[in-house]
Amino acid sequence: MGKLKGIIAVFVVIALAIGGYFIIRNMFQSDGYDDEGSFEKYANEYYASFEGEQQIGTSEPKFEFGQPVSIAIDKPSMEESMENSEIDAVFKGKKDSFTVENKSLGEEQQAALLMGYESYETPEKAESVAIHERQILNAGKEEQKIEVDKVTTFNFSTENGVAMVPTNIFKGDYKKVVIDKIKEQVEESYKDKVDDMDLTKFVMTGDGFRFFADGGVLAEANAGVQHFDISYDDMEKFMRDNIGENVIDPNKPMVAVTYDDGPSDGTQTKQLLDLYEQENAVCTFFELGANVANIEGSDKLLKRELEIGCEVGTHSWDHPNLFTLSDDAVKQQAQKSIDAIEKACGQKPTIFRAPYGNGNDKISKIFGLPGINWTVDTLDWQSRNADSVVNVVKSFGNLDGQIILMHSIYQSSVDASKVLVPWLKSKGYQLVTVSDLLRIKYKKDLSDKYYGYTFAE
Numbered sequence: 001m002g003k004l005k006g007i008i009a010v011f012v013v014i015a016l017a018i019g020g021y022f023i024i025r026n027m028f029q030s031d032g033y034d035d036e037g038s039f040e041k042y043a044n045e046y047y048a049s050f051e052g053e054q055q056i057g058t059s060e061p062k063f064e065f066g067q068p069v070s071i072a073i074d075k076p077s078m079e080e081s082m083e084n085s086e087i088d089a090v091f092k093g094k095k096d097s098f099t100v101e102n103k104s105l106g107e108e109q110q111a112a113l114l115m116g117y118e119s120y121e122t123p124e125k126a127e128s129v130a131i132h133e134r135q136i137l138n139a140g141k142e143e144q145k146i147e148v149d150k151v152t153t154f155n156f157s158t159e160n161g162v163a164m165v166p167t168n169i170f171k172g173d174y175k176k177v178v179i180d181k182i183k184e185q186v187e188e189s190y191k192d193k194v195d196d197m198d199l200t201k202f203v204m205t206g207d208g209f210r211f212f213a214d215g216g217v218l219a220e221a222n223a224g225v226q227h228f229d230i231s232y233d234d235m236e237k238f239m240r241d242n243i244g245e246n247v248i249d250p251n252k253p254m255v256a257v258t259y260d261d262g263p264s265d266g267t268q269t270k271q272l273l274d275l276y277e278q279e280n281a282v283c284t285f286f287e288l289g290a291n292v293a294n295i296e297g298s299d300k301l302l303k304r305e306l307e308i309g310c311e312v313g314t315h316s317w318d319h320p321n322l323f324t325l326s327d328d329a330v331k332q333q334a335q336k337s338i339d340a341i342e343k344a345c346g347q348k349p350t351i352f353r354a355p356y357g358n359g360n361d362k363i364s365k366i367f368g369l370p371g372i373n374w375t376v377d378t379l380d381w382q383s384r385n386a387d388s389v390v391n392v393v394k395s396f397g398n399l400d401g402q403i404i405l406m407h408s409i410y411q412s413s414v415d416a417s418k419v420l421v422p423w424l425k426s427k428g429y430q431l432v433t434v435s436d437l438l439r440i441k442y443k444k445d446l447s448d449k450y451y452g453y454t455f456a457e
Helices: 002-028 036-050 081-101 174-183 188-196 232-238 268-278 289-294 298-307 327-345 361-367 386-394 411-426 434-441
Strands: 058-064 069-077 111-121 126-137 145-157 202-204 208-213 226-231 254-262 284-287 311-314 403-407 450-452
Touching: 036 058, 036 069, 036 111, 069 081, 081 111, 081 126, 081 145, 111 202, 126 202, 145 202, 174 188, 174 208, 174 226, 174 232, 208 232, 226 232, 254 268, 254 411, 254 434, 268 298, 268 411, 284 289, 284 298, 289 298, 289 327, 298 311, 298 327, 311 327, 311 434, 327 361, 361 450, 386 411, 403 411
Parallel strands: 069 111, 254 284, 254 403, 284 311
Antiparallel strands: 058 069, 111 126, 126 145, 202 208, 208 226
C-alpha cells in the first residue's frame, strides 16, 4: 500500500508540474493561439477595433490557421462588381505576397496576417473603404512584433463603382490645408513628420475626410496606423462640386490628350485651360522643369491645371536625350523638374514622359514615376499647322484608349485643340488623364515602370 501511495504521489507531482506549465504558458500567451479556434479569437481582437466603422458592405471573415503562417481576412462584399474587383485585388495581392515572403519561416516562429476594413457612406455620390493590413512576427508570443501596419484606401463613385483619385475630389492646393489641420492634432515631436505623410491615403466619411498614416510614419511601427479626421466644412473651398458625378465610365470609349514642353511663355497654356474648363474636359500636361521655374506666372498655370482636374506630369528639366546621360545626370533631370513642379503648385508630378520618347524601366525608376509615351503623333511640332493636326487625329480611326501627342507651346496646336476637343466629345469619347486611362482602361497599377508605347499590349 505504501508503494502505491508513493506512485500516486509521483503522478500528482507530474500532473501539477504539467498543469503549472500550461498555467504559466497561458499567462504569457493569453492572447496567443495554437489552433484554429484560438487564432480566430486572436484575429477577432484586432477586428474589434473596427466596430461601428463598417457602414457598408457585407462582412465576410475567413480564418486560415497554420504553422508557422496564419491568415485572417475580413473582406467587405459590395453591391458594385467594379468595387469588389478593386477590393479583391488588394486582398489577394497582400495575401499572396505574405505567403511567399514567409514560406521559409522557421517552425519556432509564428507569423500572422490580419486584414480588416472600415467602410463609410457619405453625403456625396461616393462611398469609401479603408483596407487595413497588419503583419505580425511571433504573433501572440511575448516577443511579438508588428512588422507591417498599413492601410489602402478607396473612394468609389456610386454612379458606376469607379475608384476616384484625389483630383476627382479635391481642387487647388488642398494638401497644405490638410497638413496644417493634421499638425494641430499630433504631438509636437511628430509635427515635422506630417510633411512626409502620403495624403492620397484618405477616405470620405459621413462627416468629413479621414487621413491615414501607416505605422512607422509618425510614431513607431508598433503604434499602428493612425488616423486624423478633418470636417467637410474645413475643406469646403477645396472640394469639387458634385463629387462622384461625371466620373469616367469604364464601358464607354475614352482618349487622353497630352501636351508636352510647357508651360508656354505666351498665352497658349492659358488658352488651353480656358478651352478645357469651358468644355468640362481634362488633359495631361507634361511640363519642363526649367519652364516651370523660369516662366513668370507658371505657378498660377499649374495650379489651375490641377484645379480643373487636369494631370501634371514631368517632361524632364530641360529636354535632353536621357539615353545619352549618366545615371547621376538623369537623377538631376528628375529631381530638379519634380522639385520645380511641387514648388509651383504644391503637388509632385504623378507621371513622366521622356523627351523624344527615349525612356525605359531604369529611367522611370530613377524618376520614381510611371513613364508613358503616345500612340497618336500629330507632328504638330513639324507642321505648325492647325488643319494638319486636326486631320491627323480625325484620320486615325478608332481613338478608344489612345494617347494623343501635342505641344502646348504652339498657337497652331491650341487652334487645333479648339476643334478637336468638342469633336471628340461629339463622337462619344470621354477625355481623360493619362493616369486614369492606364488605371481604368488598361487596369495598370501605375508603378514606377516605363509603359512606353506598349501600355495597350
